[in-house]
Amino acid sequence: MHIMEGFLPWQWCLVWWIIALPCLIYGFYQLKKVLAADREALPLLGVTGGFIFILSSLKLPSVTGSCSHPTGTGLSAISFGPWITSVICAIVLLFQSLFLAHGGLSVLGANIVSMGIVGPLAGYTVYRLLRDTSVNMYLTVFLATALADMFTYVTTSLELALAYPAETGGIISSFVLFMGIFAITQIPLAIVEGVVLALVFKYIITLKPDILIRLRIFSEEKINAARSDL
C-alpha cells in the first residue's frame, strides 16, 4: 500500500500530512490517557502493535500475480480505536521509509492516512456496529480486520487517483485502474488476515478475558458466549 517517495506531487503530500497530523496528535493524547488509567492495557497494546509489525512485513503473493502485504491493524483498531492505531502505524511506516525505501518522508502523511487512519476507522466502525448485536464475536473480529485491510488499499488507490486523473474519464477511471492493482490483489490477503487475527483473538480471550472486559472492548456476556461457541 505504500506510495513510493516522489510519486505524489508535493501539494498532495501536504494535504495528506495536514489530515494525518491532528489524528496522530489526538492518538498520542489518547494513548497517554489509556495507559495512565490502566497499566494492564500496555501488554494488550504490545500484542496488537506486535501484529502490525509482523503482518506489515510479510509480502504475500496473490492471484493477480503480484505481491502485497496485510496491514494487521484490525486488532488494534478494535481494542484501542483508530487514533491510537495511527500512532503505531506511523512508527512502522517511519521505519520502512527510513530504512527500507518503502514509502518516504514526503508521502508518509498519505501512507499514514491509508494504513493508520482510514483502514482502522473502517474496521472500528464495523466493530462498533456489530458489538452490541447478536453477531458472533469472532465474526465481528474477522469482518473488522478484513475490512481494515481492504480499506487501506482502497484509500491508497483513491490517493493516487486524485493525484493522477486519467486523460479520459478523469479521477474515476484512474481510480478503477489503481483499484485493479491494489484492491484486487488484496482480497485474498484480507480474508486470510481476518481469519488469522480472529484466531489470535480467541487466544487473547482464553488467556486474558478480564482486560477486554475492563477496557469495555466486549461485554462479559458476549465473551462467555464466544468461549462456549468455538
Place this chain on the structure above:
Amino acid sequence: MQFRYTLEVLTIIAIVVFCALFLYTSSTMGDAEFAGSDTVGSGLVAELSGTSEDEILPLIPQWAPPSGEIESCLFALQAAVGGILVGGVFGYWMGQKKKA
C-alpha cells in the same frame, strides 16, 4: 464433548487454500512476476503522468537498502520485533493466569 478447535481448522483451511491459489497462479500465469503491488502501482503512475519511472525523483532524498539481502534482513528485523512483543506478552499473560 464439544469440538473446540473450529477456528483453528478454519484458519488452516484458509492458509492451505491461499497456498494452493498461489501455486495455481504461478503455474498458469506465465508472465506473473510477483512484484510488489507498490511497484506495479508506481508503473501505472508513470504511465498516467506520462513520465518514465526513472524520471520521478524523490522529493526528500532517502536511503535505499543497497541489495535485496539487506532489505530482507531489515524486514525480518521488523517481524522479529513484532514476534518478540507478541510472544512476550502471551507468556506474561500465561504466567499471570497460572498464578491466579
